[in-house]
Amino acid sequence: MASHDSHTGRLPGLFASPDTSSFTEFLGAYSPQLLPGGRTPPVSRVGDEIPHGTTIVAVSFPGGVVMAGDRRATAGNVIAQRDIEKVFRADEFSAIAIAGTAGIGIEMVRLFQVELEHYEKREGRTLSVEGKANRLATMVRQNLAMAMQGLAVVPLFAGYDEERDGGRIFSYDPAGGRYEERDFHSIGSGSVFARGALKKLYRADLSAEDAALVCVQALYDAADDDSATGGPDLARRIFPVVAAVTSEGYRRLGEDEVGALAQAVVDGRYDSPGGPTAPLR
Amino acid sequence: MPFYVSPEQQMKDKADYARKGIARGRSVVVLQYDDGILFVADNPSRALHKISEIYDRIAFAAVGKYNEFENLRLGGVRYADINGYQYDRRDVTARGLANVYAQSLGTIFTETNKPYEVELVVAEVGEDAETDQIYRLTFDGSVADEHGYVAMGGQADAVAQSLKDGYREGSSLEEALRTAVRALEAQDSERHLEATSLEVAVLDRNREHRLFRRLSAARIADLLAAAGESGGPGGSPGGGDARPVSGAGEE
Numbered sequence: 001m002a003s004h005d006s007h008t009g010r011l012p013g014l015f016a017s018p019d020t021s022s023f024t025e026f027l028g029a030y031s032p033q034l035l036p037g038g039r040t041p042p043v044s045r046v047g048d049e050i051p052h053g054t055t056i057v058a059v060s061f062p063g064g065v066v067m068a069g070d071r072r073a074t075a076g077n078v079i080a081q082r083d084i085e086k087v088f089r090a091d092e093f094s095a096i097a098i099a100g101t102a103g104i105g106i107e108m109v110r111l112f113q114v115e116l117e118h119y120e121k122r123e124g125r126t127l128s129v130e131g132k133a134n135r136l137a138t139m140v141r142q143n144l145a146m147a148m149q150g151l152a153v154v155p156l157f158a159g160y161d162e163e164r165d166g167g168r169i170f171s172y173d174p175a176g177g178r179y180e181e182r183d184f185h186s187i188g189s190g191s192v193f194a195r196g197a198l199k200k201l202y203r204a205d206l207s208a209e210d211a212a213l214v215c216v217q218a219l220y221d222a223a224d225d226d227s228a229t230g231g232p233d234l235a236r237r238i239f240p241v242v243a244a245v246t247s248e249g250y251r252r253l254g255e256d257e258v259g260a261l262a263q264a265v266v267d268g269r270y271d272s273p274g275g276p277t278a279p280l281r
Numbered sequence: 282m283p284f285y286v287s288p289e290q291q292m293k294d295k296a297d298y299a300r301k302g303i304a305r306g307r308s309v310v311v312l313q314y315d316d317g318i319l320f321v322a323d324n325p326s327r328a329l330h331k332i333s334e335i336y337d338r339i340a341f342a343a344v345g346k347y348n349e350f351e352n353l354r355l356g357g358v359r360y361a362d363i364n365g366y367q368y369d370r371r372d373v374t375a376r377g378l379a380n381v382y383a384q385s386l387g388t389i390f391t392e393t394n395k396p397y398e399v400e401l402v403v404a405e406v407g408e409d410a411e412t413d414q415i416y417r418l419t420f421d422g423s424v425a426d427e428h429g430y431v432a433m434g435g436q437a438d439a440v441a442q443s444l445k446d447g448y449r450e451g452s453s454l455e456e457a458l459r460t461a462v463r464a465l466e467a468q469d470s471e472r473h474l475e476a477t478s479l480e481v482a483v484l485d486r487n488r489e490h491r492l493f494r495r496l497s498a499a500r501i502a503d504l505l506a507a508a509g510e511s512g513g514p515g516g517s518p519g520g521g522d523a524r525p526v527s528g529a530g531e532e
Contacts, residue, residue, distance in 0.1 A: 014363075015356035015385060023362055030359075034367065114366050121334055121358045 023118035024111060024139065036107050037142030046150040051080035053105060055190035055222040055229040056087065056097040057198060057215050058158045058169045060183055061206040064246030065158040065167020067095045068215035070190070070223060071238050072230030073102050082230060087241040089250045091116040094132055094159035095243050099188030104146060105153040108139055112155075115139075129159040133170040133178055141176025156187045160245045167245060184214075190222030190229035197221040200278040212242050212253060216261045217275055232262035295396045299420035302398025303345045308434035309402070310464050311342055311427075312448060313413055314457035317406045317485045317492070321461040323434075323468065324480040332482045334493035336361040336373045338406050340484050344434035345399035345420075353382060353401065375405030379416040379424055387422025396420050400433040406484035406492055410451065436468040443467040454483070458501070459508035476502035 013030055020026055024035065032038040051073040058067040069086040072079060080102075087097040088109050096112060098105030115135060120126050127135065136157055143153055157170040169181040184202050186194040197218040206214065216232070219240050223231035232239050239258040244251050269275065307323040309331055320342050322331040331350075332342045335357050343350035360381050365373045382401060390396045401418040415427040430448045432440035443464035452460070458481065465479075466472045481496040488494065496504070 014359045014381065015352055023359075023366075026359060027363065027366075030363070031367075110366065114362050118358065118362045121362075122355055124328075124330070 021119045021122040022135075023115045026118075027111075035142075036104060036111065036146075037139075039146075041145040041149045041151070044149075048074075048076045048150075050151070051075045051084075051102045052228065053084060053086045053099050053102045053188065055186065055188040055194055055219060055226065056099055056156045057186040057191075057194050057218045057222075058097075058156055058181075058184060059198065059202060059206065059211045059214050060158075060167035060169060061208060061211040062204075063165060063167075064160055064208060064244055065095075065169060066208065066211040066215055066242065066244045067097055067156065067158045068212070068219060068240045068242040069097050070219050070230045070240055071233070072223075072228065074228045077227075079230075082233065082236070083238050085241050087243050087252075088113070089243070089252070090132065090157070090159075091120070091126065092249045093126070093162075093245060094129070094157065095245050095250055096136070096158075097156045097187075098153055099156070099191075100153040101146075101151045104143065104151055105155070108143070108153055108155065112136055112139060129161045129168055132159060133157055133168075133180075136170070137172060137176045137178040140172045140174065144175055147174035154187055156185065158245060160247060160249075162247070165247065186218065186222070188222075188229070190219075190226035193225045194218040194222040197275065201276065208244050208246065212244065212258075213261055213265070215242060216240060216258070216265050220265050220269070221275060232266060234263065234266060292391075295390060296421060299390075299396045299398050303400055303420070303433075304435050304437075306344050306434050308432060308437060308440045308465055308468055309342050309344050310430065310432045310440060310444060310461045311402045311404060311415060312430035312444065312457055312461060313410055313415070313428075313450070314454050314483075315410070315451045316454065316487055317483055318404045318413055318415065319454065319457045319461060320402075320404075320480075320482045320484075321458065321465065322480040323465045323472075323474060323478065325478040326480070330480060332480055332495075334482075334491065335378065335403070336365065337370055337490060338484060338492050339373065339375050339378065340404055340482065340493050342402040342404070342433075343399055346397070349397045350399045350401065353385070353397075353399065356385070357382065357403075375403045375414045375416060379403045379418060382418050383422045383424045385422075386418060386420060390421040402427075402431055402433065404484065406486050408486065432464060439467045440464045455504045455508035458504050462505065476505060 027035050053073050056069045067087050071083050073081040073084040090096040096109055152174045154172055159168055161168050169185050171179050171181050171185050184198045201214045201217055220231055223229040239262045242253040242258050309322040311320050320332040324331050333354050335341050341354055357378055361373045397420050403416045405414045407413045417425045417427050417431050430444045432444055447460040447463055462474050466474055476498045479501055481501050483494055484492045
């Protein structure tokens, strides 16, 4: 800190540098080495030895949105971590989750969290849901050079929209493309399997609790067919991270709540290993 | 024609200038209560704040020239966020922030022609009243470590005298607010302050994560009415506790 400020004899950079309420922009001018986008990407493509996070699902329901992620990180065929957390509170009314290179993803989440809070404190208002989603797109785009070298991160963003009294879901591509999703979405290596499950289980009139159950079911199906996605670990009591965002704000479901949902899903699979069946006609 | 002005005279002129500027504005008081730290400003504006959140447990209050203290506030938010990002949220402290402000104000005072006409309080709420920290900073970069209560702005002496008479350690939020409003009314014998002409915020140690919270005009009116019923600060000590001071979800 002091190295930036001393010996100038004037106002330190904290007060004088660019007039912006964006934390990222300020950091770029003040301490560029702290920004993920400011680094030189590795010269050769990185293999799969660096831990990767995997499957994330999100489901909207009247009055909000639920987001959930499994707990596995993999480095090649090795399980790098069995209780990693990939779903985070972005601010009071939004959630963010990441798939891809875990280290870079978690750094992006931290930066995004500070970005939102910084704007709120400086401006005295929170960003709109679209504003937050666009800001995140810029941060993903700044990671493009890294993504080309095998260090891609793709977030999923979900927020409560006060004007619509409902949840909104935004997905991204590594080039910073931002896409609003309808009803539900999934990202990560197990996302194809999760999406199939979501498609069959989603209903427009889900309650918050049922939306959470849909998420846990979908993650079970992802873990069933994707080796990089972890299922509920009843022995160690490691369950998916499930968070709901409603007009009440962000709430991460307690371990007992998710544990009960996971237990119910696993019990159901003893009778029907493929999970609940959808009506054929 | 160049002429000589002694450094003593220069500093005195600057200090007089800054003091006069600050004395023109309305007052702000900061005081401890049982659940945290209370900030009350005689400020009818809903948009131009004199009291603001800096970080999880740290808030800022100021009097004087708006553009000057606003610049300091914005810099303080940057200081807090960059340190919290670089290290950990627990590593952002009021002491560190007070030092940055002291350095900046000191530099401005000695090296520029026009000193800042501001006075600040940086406060951090602790786990209990013992560990609360309140720092008061003046225009020349002096820092004072305060306990209990602080008054600053126009008529600060009269306000401080009223606080000294009315302040009690460990009072409830209602009582503390009543004491603060009485003190602010001491600025001027004619002054009567309604809920709508007050800016009130707390650092409430019973909250989670971000402890700063602004109180809405309706909530301020409720608290003042509750304090009035219990006979104000001089009334029965238990009176103010009849109403739980949870207020979670309160604006």
